[in-house]
């Protein structure tokens with residue numbers, strides 16, 4: 001298995017959103033965070049030989065990280081066709097051994113029917129934009145339906161919400177860790193060139 005830093009390096013070529021949409025909270029998951037999440041998942045036995053769904057895949061960062069670790073299949077789903085084109089180009093750049101199926105669809109409505117033992121990886125919209133409130137909850141609802149195990153990124157102080165949601169849906173939090181999400185200036189209302197957001201990553205067992 002390649003090391004986490006080798007994975008981070010491989011993901012360094014993944015291009016960001018060409019024309020990011022604020023309403024869909026489009027920003028690229030940093031390679032370091034994607035590599036950490038997928039490396040951790042792989043060590044838990046949740047990637048190799050599994051069907052992996054990246055919900056809200058955007059540039060494909062998490063799906064591509066998974067595709068470098070011997071999954072049975074990888075599917076990236078996003079509502080916006082533009083980042084899916086970027087994700088296809090990123091797949092060529094990264095040169096993954098396993099192909100990724102890129103699917104346009106609304107994660108909160110699509111009738112996803114996974115085949116085999118399924119791991120969801122997702123950096124969902126946090127629901128920070130007006131009109132998009134509780135977007136992370138809707139992503140978790142789909143996750144609970146399709147996943148055996150999931151890894152999701154949430155803004156800091158989401159632990160109570162995630163734990164309560166999982167308990168209601170028959171799942172449980174098995175691991176959680178804090179991380180930083182480094183986001184470059186993408187939108188006019190961003191005041192700084194970069195900003196760092198505190199986030200938490202949760203592993204949820206839905207079986």
Ligand SMILES: C[S@@+](CC[C@H](N)C(=O)[O-])C[C@H]1O[C@@H](n2cnc3c(N)ncnc32)[C@H](O)[C@@H]1O
Pocket residue numbers: 024025026027028029030055056057058059060061062077078079080083105106107108122123124125
């Ligand atoms: C924070 S970004 C995740 C980015 C991705 N992990 C990456 O590194 O590029 C959230 C993504 O969710 C997508 N999205 C938002 N609402 C969606 C929905 N209802 N169904 C599918 N995708 C959605 C956005 O288009 C965006 O690409």
